[in-house]
Amino acid sequence: MAHLLGAEGLHLEFPTKVVFDSITLGLEEGDRIGIVGRNGDGKSSLLAMLAGRMTPDAGRVTMRAGTRIGVLDQADTLDDSLTIAQSVVGxxxxxxxxxxxxxxxxxxxxxxxxxxxxxxxxxSGGQRRRVALAALLVGEWDIVALDEPTNHLDVEAITWLAGHLKKRWPANAGALLVVTHDRWFLDEVCTETWEVHDRIVEPFEGGYAAYILQRVERDRMAAATEAKRQNLARKELAWLRRGAPARTSKPKFRIDAANALIADEPPVRDSVSLQSLAVSRLGKDVVDLIDAGLTYGEREVLRDVEWRIAPGERTGILGVNGAGKSTLLGLVSGAVAPTAGRIKRGKTVRVRTLTQRLDELTEVWRDPVRTVIAGLRTSYTFGTGSKAQELTPGQLLERLGFSSAQLSTPVKDLSGGQQRRLQLLLVLLDQPNVLILDEPTNDMDTDMLAAIEDLLDSWPGTLLVVSHDRYFLERVTDQQYAILPGADGVGRLRHLPGGVDEYLTLRSALSSRSSSERSETRPGESPPGVSASPALDGAARRTAEKEASSLERRIEKLTAQIDAAKHSLADHAQSDYAGLAEKMTDITALEDEVAELELRWFDLTEQLG
Known part of the structure; x- marks a missing residue:
């Protein structure tokens, strides 16, 4: 493969810190490299030096003559005086x-x-990020360097970006450098991983899953001070191998070695024990949304939401920006009152929400971290049975990545990721039994996300999560729902037995139908490659309408059966593991049937127009 870029003896330091000490790297045609590491260790600085945006204190970066490099900055650099068209194509x-x-x-x-x-x-912030990405990607580049490209993007946009980068160049042409904490994206796009740590850049073969395996092997031979990181990495590897088998098909991921490493690792969560403890803390009733709906002014956001949330339930919520995810969570928490239907809450329910804002930190903004935690509970219990642990707030802070020196730092001077971790600590120490996380992964590096996931694995309550981070969503929840528009354009809550993949399939069908409708209304202006479904008339149309109506009734009936079956789990003896497993198998079969019926329903509605 041809050489594109080289870095030799790079040294970079700031007044209080040496960031890199004589690192040497090379970039070849065909390289697809993900850059990971803790916040503050120099990932963005490395990318900036390689792209020519920052001059190192020593060493040099050389580039093959004529090489074109395009860079997406983490900061917003769009010119507000321009239109979208002017920003993208000039x-x-x-x-x-x-x-x-x-x-x-x-x-x-x-x-x-x-x-x-x-x-x-x-x-909006997410729309501006998409415009900035588009402006970069329409250009011809030999090297594309992306700094946190998935920030503010939803699951669909992230999936599209991954697909675009995979097919942008032939296999042995072009090169990609990407700094991101999105682990699904890293695994989907990258064939090599550079870890930035301790003033060096350490290369690993493969994407995120392969990197985790190799890091576990490295950590097994490291000093005792690396033990904590090792355990978290081993746990994450166990989930990668057991919970997401598709990821292990990545090139150079040594499956036999992975199996040996996790042979004695238990599942990441003891679901039965957690659910039993959740029932004891919550009772049988948590929050029931019954035919709930919400209208703002003349805009109807949600309609006919039927959701009976069970004790110990761990659910992810998907939907495009503006679909009503935060509104739905507001109905659950009580922050928003429904304009239709009703909401029933259990008597012992204590709901806390980790919002995208830093509300919990407003009153302590200028206080040192030590002062903030001094007035909190003296201990916090998490885990179940023999694995239950009592931690002081200080120990919990350490588990969340705070050093002893940072305890004296005012909250306002913490990094964005540190503020988010402190916010989560304050929420957990309030001892809620229903926890709502609204985009909790902002400003978190991959190691800290693993620590948060480890903490949530032992949290015995009902967990509801909204996140565009697909890896995090699949890792901490056991099922997913989506807010999707009905034929009238109003949002409805729909269960996704097939998870995020099913959501993307349904969204693609909806987008194709919308494009077809635009094509019929404004001929010649639909996106290239998208055409309307063939029209139906006469007997064929009546047959399709009849089948669609029958499918709607069947889906509604099965959904009611699933809700009832899940609600009945709370009444089942928690010690009857075989019985619980049989009930869950029955529920899964019903959910699979609903998924197939929904896909057929979307096909029919596309044809009917």
């Missing part, structure tokens, strides 16, 4: 950029729902 005439298949694909993949002529100044 002054290039439409007949030129519209004839470029890559430009059309980028616009369709990232900006299909935005007004092409709208000003950038009025866009």
């Amino acid at each position: 002054g290039v005439p439409e007949h030129e950029w519209a004839g470029d298949a890559r430009v059309r694909d980028v616009i369709r993949g990232l900006l299909a729902d935005l007004d092409w002529d709208a000003p950038v100044a009025g866009l």
